[in-house]
Amino acid sequence: MRTQVAIIGSGPSGLLLGQLLATIGVETIILERSSREHVLGRVRAGVLEQGTVDLLGEAGAADRLHAEGLQHSGISLAFDGRLHRIDLTGLTGGKHVTVYGQTEVTHDLMDKREAAGLVTVYETANVALHDFGGASPFVTYDKDGATHRIDCDFIAGCDGYHGVSRRSVPASALKTFERQYPFGWLGVLAEVPPADHELIYANHERGFALCSMRSPHRSRYYVQCPADERVEAWSDGRFWDELRRRLPPQTAAAVTTGPSFEKSIAPLRSFVAEPMRFGLLFLVGDAAHIVPPTGAKGLNLAASDVRYLFAGLREFFSERSKAGLDAYSSRALARVWKAVRFSWWMTTMLHRFLETGEFGQRIQEAELDYLVHSKAASTALAENYVGLPY
Template identity: 55%
Template sequence: MKTQVAIIGAGPSGLLLGQLLSKQGIDNIIVERVSGEYVLGRIRAGVLEQGMVDLLREAGVSERMDREGEVHTGVELAFNDKRVRIALDELTGGDTVMVYGQTEVTRDLMEARQTSGQTTFYEASNVQLNDVKTDAPYVTFEKNGESVRLDCEFIAGCDGFHGVSRKTIPDDVKTEHERVYPFGWLGLLSDTKPAHDELIYCKTDRGFALASMRSATRSRYYLQVPLTDKIEQWSDDAFWTELKRRLPTDVAASMETGPSIEKSIAPLRSFVCEPMQYGNMFLVGDAAHIVPPTGAKGLNLAASDVATLYKILTRVYQDGDRDCINQYSEVCLRRVWHGERFSWWMTNMMHDFGNVEVNGTDSQTFSRFMESELNFYTDNEEGRRVIAMQYVGLPYEEIK
């Protein structure tokens, strides 16, 4: 079996890359280790930067997003009995974000791929990437008890943090940077009216909370919890009670509660693998980098990787320019590190680190530093503009 681009992973980044390449007449096959139903069952982010919104429109999969997505012109930061609105559109010259769940993005991309008849192998086991440093790489895997070989010219590793793609790069070639945070996020999804018409990030003495949403009738809320906590410890009633303690009083008083659709606890980490390319194999999204969700950058950084790789491969196949291939890692990592830094900064400012020493600083001193940081950036327009520019997303870099 042959294709031009083998894509490992059928999450939103792999599906989006496949859709964009197909629209340019570039043949691709996706190989995924789990079922399509399992992929759709993952509950993930829901805030899309303008760059990702534009990319979905370019891919021809934006009809439902444009109809059902919620355009947000601002977000709020609540702390020390203050509520500061970051007016995204006013501070950035008109940029906004779109609230539209990652599950819905994935569903739209899956349907588009199925309609166009492109090939996807779900539930493929023992996936291996071979000869990626040569001009004739290939992928092997098992499907329905049979061995399959997929010859290709390029491989896109869109298979997440635990996937095989990053492991294909030898240890003496790659450098991995990691910061693990001493807490997690307990998330609850419910079919209830959102507590507020914009996201509210809350810093309290009890810990961080986020009031978010997926639609006008579906809400997503988060609580900072110790890494030792288990889902079984958190009944729905316990979650709603604690959330109300952390939200602004007027928001908590009027919020709608109800049964959870899903609850989960996610650990927080910052992670980057350098380089993001090895021969003709490219790492995309979570395969190369993880951010804490505080800055809403995980899916959006994956989308910018996709945009970069899509532009490079389009130039390769349409213009015969293979020299541009070597730009991939450098271009992606510049934007990745900006997103990593912003997410790390927001996490440091908005969370309670308890008695944990942070970066060699005792917890009380660090807490005072972050309190000052938060006040400084929110008390003046230039500081709020810095937050807004990064929240809506930095521009995608062009390929030279």
């Protein structure tokens, strides 16, 4: 087989890149190690920057998003027993975010790709990337007892933190930066209305909490927990009790409880791999960087990577110019590091760090108080939250 761009991974970044390339007539094949059902079963973030929404529209995959997505013009910070609202729209000249689950984004892109008859190979094994440092890259994989080969012009590694793409790069060519946080997020999904019409980020002496949603009838809640906590130790009743303890009384009273249909613990880390290009291989999204979910940047960073890579590939295939591809890594990383900083800042401001003790707690309280009473500080948070320009 031969294609112009071999895409490794059928998550949102791989699917979005494939769909954008299809709009300009560039051929792609996507390889995915899991089944279609497994990919759609992943429960992930759902706060989209306007740039991400626009890119999905450019790919022709935003109709359901526009019909069902929830536009949010603000968020609230909960501390000292009260809610303090940050007016995202007012502080950024009219910008907002849209709540629309990553699973739904994936579903829309999958449906679009299948309707166009584009090739995705699921349940592949032993995927290997070859000669991406030379002039004739190719990918091999096993499927149904046979080994297959795909020759291509470029390889896009969109297969996440644990995927084969980054692991295929010689260690000597890669520099990584990492910060492991000493806690995780225990999250539940429940078919109950959200406690508020916007997201609430809570700083409390018992730990961080987040009130989020996927729809007007489906809520997503999180509480900070030790990194070695076991999800089996948390009954629904224990979770709801702990969540309400960490919220202001008015908000706690508005929490509607019910049986959870998904419960998991996510570790928190910051991770960046540099560079993001190795010859004819380009790393995209979680294959190159991970951020704590506190800043709602993971999926949006993957989309911005796709935007830069798509622009470079479009320039190459239409004009035979390599300028955009040569600039891909530096352009993407400039935006990545700003999002890493913002996510780190939000995480350190809102979570309990046992090692900082009472001094650290006082610093958090002072920073939060300054943040909500300073227009300049509130504006800085707002412009980062809605998404910095490309």
